[in-house]
Amino acid sequence: MPEIRAFPSGYIQTNAFLVSDLERKEAVLVDAPHFVWDDVAPALAENGCSLKALFLTHGHYDHIGDAARIQKLGYPVYGHRDDQVFYETPETMRSYAYPLDMTLEPVVIDHWVEQGDKIDIIGDSAEVRHVPGHCPGNILFYFKSFHSAFVGDALFSGSIGRTDLPSGDFQTLERSIREQIYTLDRNTVVYPGHGPETIVGQEMDTNPFVSMR
Numbered sequence: 001m002p003e004i005r006a007f008p009s010g011y012i013q014t015n016a017f018l019v020s021d022l023e024r025k026e027a028v029l030v031d032a033p034h035f036v037w038d039d040v041a042p043a044l045a046e047n048g049c050s051l052k053a054l055f056l057t058h059g060h061y062d063h064i065g066d067a068a069r070i071q072k073l074g075y076p077v078y079g080h081r082d083d084q085v086f087y088e089t090p091e092t093m094r095s096y097a098y099p100l101d102m103t104l105e106p107v108v109i110d111h112w113v114e115q116g117d118k119i120d121i122i123g124d125s126a127e128v129r130h131v132p133g134h135c136p137g138n139i140l141f142y143f144k145s146f147h148s149a150f151v152g153d154a155l156f157s158g159s160i161g162r163t164d165l166p167s168g169d170f171q172t173l174e175r176s177i178r179e180q181i182y183t184l185d186r187n188t189v190v191y192p193g194h195g196p197e198t199i200v201g202q203e204m205d206t207n208p209f210v211s212m213r
Contacts, residue, residue, distance in 0.1 A: 001146050002122065004191070005043060009036035011098055014062040016040065017150055017191050019122065019143075020049050026122040029075075030055045030141060030150040031193065034065030034102065051075050052121055056109075057152025058138040059086025060165075061097045063193060067107040076110040078119065080130065083137025084109070096165060113139065129180040133173020134161030142184065149200070150191045155181055157190075157198035160209045177210045 007016045010033030018040055020027040027049040029040060044051055054070050056079040057063060064087065071077050079087060086093060090104035097104065113119065115130040119141075127142040131154040138161070140151040153161035155177055163170040181190070186201030204212040 002124075003047070004148065006191070006197075007036050007039050007043075008033075009039065010034035010062050010065050011102060012062050013194065014065075015191070015193050015195075018043055019148075020044075020047055021122040021124070022047055022049070024123050025049045026052050028053050028055060028121050028126075029070070030191070031057055031063045031152070032066040032070055033062055037066050037070055053078060053119075055079075055119075055126070055141050055150070056087075056107075057140065057150060057193060058135050059083030059090075060135060060153070061086075061090055061093045061102070061104055063152065064090065064107055065102070065104075068105040071107055071110075077107060078111045078113050079109040080114070080128075080137035080139045081109075081112045082130075082132065083135060086135070086137070131155075131173075131176040131180045133163060133169055133171075133176045135165070136167050138176075140180065142188070147185060147188045148191060149181065149184055149188050151181060151193070153193040155190060155198075155203060155207075155210075156192045156194060157196050157203075158207060159195075160207070161193075174210050178212070182210075182212055 014033035017030040117128040119126045134153045188200040
């Protein structure tokens with residue numbers, strides 16, 4: 001089992017997750033809110049791990065605030081092309097970014113990924129699933145071997161991602177959750193972009209927005 005550490009960071013406490021194989025001494029970072037590298041770099045050094053990649057679940061400002069900084073250090077970045085406008089021209093999000101005067105630095109995705117792609121990383125395989133609705137390019141990274149899905153802002157514990165922002169759509173998000181998240185094993189741990197982790201089966205049974213009951 002890898003070590004999974006959450007780093008809530010940035011202006012609205014967005015979760016980043018550092019997934020580390022302590023035997024191989026390799027790690028992958030999921031999402032990069034503002035200032036998170038200040039905490040992640042010491043954690044990597046503490047474990048003696050090298051970072052192999054930055055996975056971005058989507059292009060909203062609070063998830064990519066430190067992405068350009070991390071990329072400049074030489075780490076490859078993965079994301080979905082449907083959020084390309086957010087990654088490359090983050091100023092388009094200025095009207096709903098908080099605070100309004102934050103720094104928004106573009107990031108150029110090194111590897112565009114799509115539904116069904118498998119990424120070999122840290123001695124494991126991450127499956128990409130496309131879960132639009134919160135925004136067009138939201139994806140999740142699913143590690144079947146340790147029953148973990150990093151879902152961005154598609155699904156939260158007892159809630160779902162906002163659909164009132166530009167390019168959001170509730171029906172699309174509902175379909176994404178039912179077809180791409182609720183089809184995972186019920187015991188899969190869901191690591192969301194905000195708030196505590198949850199379990200697929202628990203959300204299927206009790207989520208007030210998208211339930212399978």
